[in-house]
Amino acid sequence: AQTVTQSQPEMSVQEAETVTLSCTYDTSESDYYLFWYKQPPSRQMILVIRQEAYKQQNATENRFSVNFQKAAKSFSLKISDSQLGDAAMYFCAYRSRNNNDMRFGAGTRLTVKP
C-alpha cells in the first residue's frame, strides 16, 4: 500500500507570514490524486486543495498553493498571509486512481501566532 509521510509534527507561523508544510509519498503508480485537508478543533475534515498527478501545473486556491514534484514524490503546501483561522491540523492525502484507496499522513499541527 502507498505510504504518506509528513515529517513535521508541529509548525508555527506568525500572522500574515508564509509557511510551508511538507509531504512525501511512496507509490509505484503513475496516475493518482493528492490532497491537503484541514482539521480545525471542530474535527471536521475540510478540503484545502487537490492536485491530479498527470497535471504538471501546481494547484492554487487563494492563499493556498502546492509545490508538486512528481519525480521526487513531494507535495508541499504553502500558506501565504497566514490568518488566525488557519490554525489546525493539516493532513496530506494520497488517493489511488484505480482502487479508491485513500491514505493520509500523520498530520502537522499548525499554530498561528498573533
Add this chain to the structure above:
Amino acid sequence: DTAVSQTPKYLVTQMGNDKSIKCEQNLGHDTMYWYKQDSKKFLKIMFSYNNKELIINETVPNRFSPKSPDKAHLNLHINSLELGDSAVYFCASSQEGQLNTEAFFGQGTRLTVV
C-alpha cells in the same frame, strides 16, 4: 443538507457492549469509507466500499463489521467493545471518475469505551 452524516456524534459505552455507527451520504457517490482517528490524530483507513462491495479491508479485528445496505449507506458495527476502540470514527464518500474526486467527510463519531 449535510452531504455525509454520521450518527451518533458521541457514543459512550461500557466494555463488552455491541454498538453501531450509522453513515449516510446524499452526494450520489459510489464509494464510502470508514477511518479511525486515534488520540494522536492519526487517520487510518479501515474499510472501503464501492457500489456496496468491499474493496479495502485493512487489518482490523473481526469485531468490526461494515454493512452497506445500499450505495448511500455504510454502517459500522462493533462487537465486544474494548478500551482500545476509543477513538473518533469518520465516514467519508467519494466518486470515481469525476474531476472533484476528493473524499467528503462526516463530522465524526467520538467513541469512548469505559
